[in-house]
Amino acid sequence: MSEILFYNIGRYYTADTKAGYGRIKSAENVHIRVRDGHIEEIGTGGINAGQSAQTVDCHGLTLLPGFVDAHTHPVFYKTREEEFVMRVQGKSYEQIAAAGGGIRNSVRRFREADKETIKERTRKRIAVFPEYGTTTIEAKSGYGLSKEDEIKSLEIIAELNREQPLEMIPTFLGAHEVPDEYRDRRGDYIDLVCNEMIPEVGERKLARFCDVFCEKDVFSVEESRRILECGRAHGLTPKLHADELYPLGGAELSAEVRAISADHLLEISDKGIQRMADEGVMAVLLPGTTFFLGKERYAPARKMLDKGLEVVIATDYNPGSSATQNLQLMTTLGAIKMRMMPEELLWAITFSAARAIGMEDHIGHLEVGKQADFVLMDIPNLHYLPYHYGINHTVMTVKKGNIIYQKGD
Ligand code: NIG
Ligand code: FE
Numbered sequence: 001m002s003e004i005l006f007y008n009i010g011r012y013y014t015a016d017t018k019a020g021y022g023r024i025k026s027a028e029n030v031h032i033r034v035r036d037g038h039i040e041e042i043g044t045g046g047i048n049a050g051q052s053a054q055t056v057d058c059h060g061l062t063l064l065p066g067f068v069d070a071h072t073h074p075v076f077y078k079t080r081e082e083e084f085v086m087r088v089q090g091k092s093y094e095q096i097a098a099a100g101g102g103i104r105n106s107v108r109r110f111r112e113a114d115k116e117t118i119k120e121r122t123r124k125r126i127a128v129f130p131e132y133g134t135t136t137i138e139a140k141s142g143y144g145l146s147k148e149d150e151i152k153s154l155e156i157i158a159e160l161n162r163e164q165p166l167e168m169i170p171t172f173l174g175a176h177e178v179p180d181e182y183r184d185r186r187g188d189y190i191d192l193v194c195n196e197m198i199p200e201v202g203e204r205k206l207a208r209f210c211d212v213f214c215e216k217d218v219f220s221v222e223e224s225r226r227i228l229e230c231g232r233a234h235g236l237t238p239k240l241h242a243d244e245l246y247p248l249g250g251a252e253l254s255a256e257v258r259a260i261s262a263d264h265l266l267e268i269s270d271k272g273i274q275r276m277a278d279e280g281v282m283a284v285l286l287p288g289t290t291f292f293l294g295k296e297r298y299a300p301a302r303k304m305l306d307k308g309l310e311v312v313i314a315t316d317y318n319p320g321s322s323a324t325q326n327l328q329l330m331t332t333l334g335a336i337k338m339r340m341m342p343e344e345l346l347w348a349i350t351f352s353a354a355r356a357i358g359m360e361d362h363i364g365h366l367e368v369g370k371q372a373d374f375v376l377m378d379i380p381n382l383h384y385l386p387y388h389y390g391i392n393h394t395v396m397t398v399k400k401g402n403i404i405y406q407k408g409d
Pocket of ligand 2: 071
């Protein structure tokens with residue numbers, strides 16, 4: 001039995017899950033008692049710290065639930081700053097991909113490397129998330145694109161889950177691209193995904209979700225439907241990269257297959273919004289990707305919220321289209337580019353984000369019985385989080401009651 005008392009918390013903010021999206025619960029002069037990694041008590045007023053075995057003084061700072069990043073691609077070998085510079089010089093992401101760069105570039109490099117090297121690089125990269133207040137991420141495969149290399153990616157996620165504190169919820173993304181060797185027989189690649197990869201991933205429980213890059217020149221709506229239905233039959237809940245670069249109808253497909261979320265959605269149609277609302281599919285928006293690709297049009301978050309969609313904000317951390325682990329910065333983009341309010345943004349990176357990865361029973365808000373995942377920030381109030389932008393407000397990050405990051409050490 002371990003008990004820790006976090007006291008002298010100036011103020012906390014968390015989703016008011018009974019009141020609904022964008023509504024916040026808050027209190028001043030708070031303490032939180034943690035037992036065996038879970039929140040045992042949230043109290044206000046004075047506390048006799050002497051009664052507890054272990055105490056942590058929070059110095060009057062602000063406490064938020066640990067951030068949940070519901071869309072990332074952290075398992076890759078090399079970064080792609082040379083493509084970034086090509087984009088600065090005027091080439092588009094799509095042009096680079098069509099010339100064999102982009103995801104296929106990462107796939108070639110991934111296959112050159114041994115598992116240990118990729119694993120150690122991934123370990124180093126994911127250690128950055130807690131520095132920015134993130135305590136859980138959804139993590140996709142998708143840079144292997146052979147049975148062996150996709151399984152390798154998911155094994156790396158499983159091993160790192162046991163070896164370090166950031167919690168990762170795995171997603172199988174074997175349908176991220178058609179790899180080089182299948183360019184003129186794409187049907188065979190889809191057969192490989194459905195007949196070989198998905199059954200093994202499902203059998204070994206290496207992933208919870210099955211994702212597809214449903215996009216013009218990548219996987220069509222029909223191909224995506226087949227892959228997602230196959231995933232579903234093997235216990236993997238559907239998720240989609242949808243309507244990012246072209247309005248293909250991925251949002252409508254997400255409703256049809258009753259995906260847990262559809263992600264990106266810059267080019268979503270009104271009908272797509274309506275269909276997602278009808279079926280309760282969540283919208284995971286990735287404003288960092290829009291920014292980093294230099295696009296003008298951000299996903300229509302306000303319209304989605306007006307239609308009753310639950311909106312999540314994530315980083316899309318990956319080596320090509322969004323090279324950042326910083327969810328705090330995403331809240332600024334969400335506010336400025338998508339007109340989301342700070343209260344909505346807190347939901348979008350905590351409770352709703354947890355819902356988009358099926359984890360809301362354990363994480364995403366501060367409540368007795370939930371996992372003790374939280375972040376102490378040097379911000380005077382919630383509105384200050386997206387306002388003072390581009391810097392890191394995190395002072396301390398706590399995962400399952402353990403301090404996993406502290407500023408200055
Ligand atoms: O979410 N859209 C597809 N996949 C990633 C990009 C991956 C890459 O460029 O390496 C994304 O943006
Ligand atoms: Fe992505």
